[in-house]
Amino acid sequence: MNAEEIIITDNEFLRQFEATINSQLATIEYSQQERKIFLTKVFMPDALKEQGYMDIFIEKVLEEIKERNTRVMPTSPDIAKFMRKNRRKYKDLLPVGINI
Numbered sequence: 001m002n003a004e005e006i007i008i009t010d011n012e013f014l015r016q017f018e019a020t021i022n023s024q025l026a027t028i029e030y031s032q033q034e035r036k037i038f039l040t041k042v043f044m045p046d047a048l049k050e051q052g053y054m055d056i057f058i059e060k061v062l063e064e065i066k067e068r069n070t071r072v073m074p075t076s077p078d079i080a081k082f083m084r085k086n087r088r089k090y091k092d093l094l095p096v097g098i099n100i
Contacts, residue, residue, distance in 0.1 A: 006053075008060045017061045021048050026057050028079070036095060037065055038073040058082045062090055071095040 009018050016027045026048060029041040039061070044054055058079055065072055072093040074080040080100050083090050087100075094100065 006056060006060055008057075008064050010064070017064065019057055019060065021053050021057070022051075024048055026053065028058070028061050028076070032070075035069075036071045036073055038075050039079045040075050042076050042078045054078065055082060059086075062093060066093060073098070074100060 006019050006021060011018050014027075014029075015031060016029045019026050024045045024047070026044040027042070028039055029043075031038045031040060042054070042058070044057065048054070048057075059082075062072065062083075072079075072083075072090075073095065074083050083094075084100050
């Protein structure tokens with residue numbers, strides 16, 4: 001399975017982004033306020049993490065948010081770490097005055 005095959009869905013009822021990868025569910029929980037989305041918690045089965053899907057999943061979710069023209073507050077340590085690692089690519093998603 002490659003990045004193009006991972007489909008992100010927004011489960012608004014549960015307030016989480018979801019993807020089924022190799023028949024397993026990965027989620028990123030969020031809360032939305034005005035024009036900001038707070039990414040609060042990442043859940044991914046260990047087997048998928050070991051196969052390197054964490055970064056792909058986070059990247060797909062951030063691309064989805066970028067299309068909505070919404071700012072991101074990465075309150076989850078996993079997402080903050082990913083955004084720090086890819087600072088140039090995602091710095092425009094952070095609210096004005098916020099550095100990670």
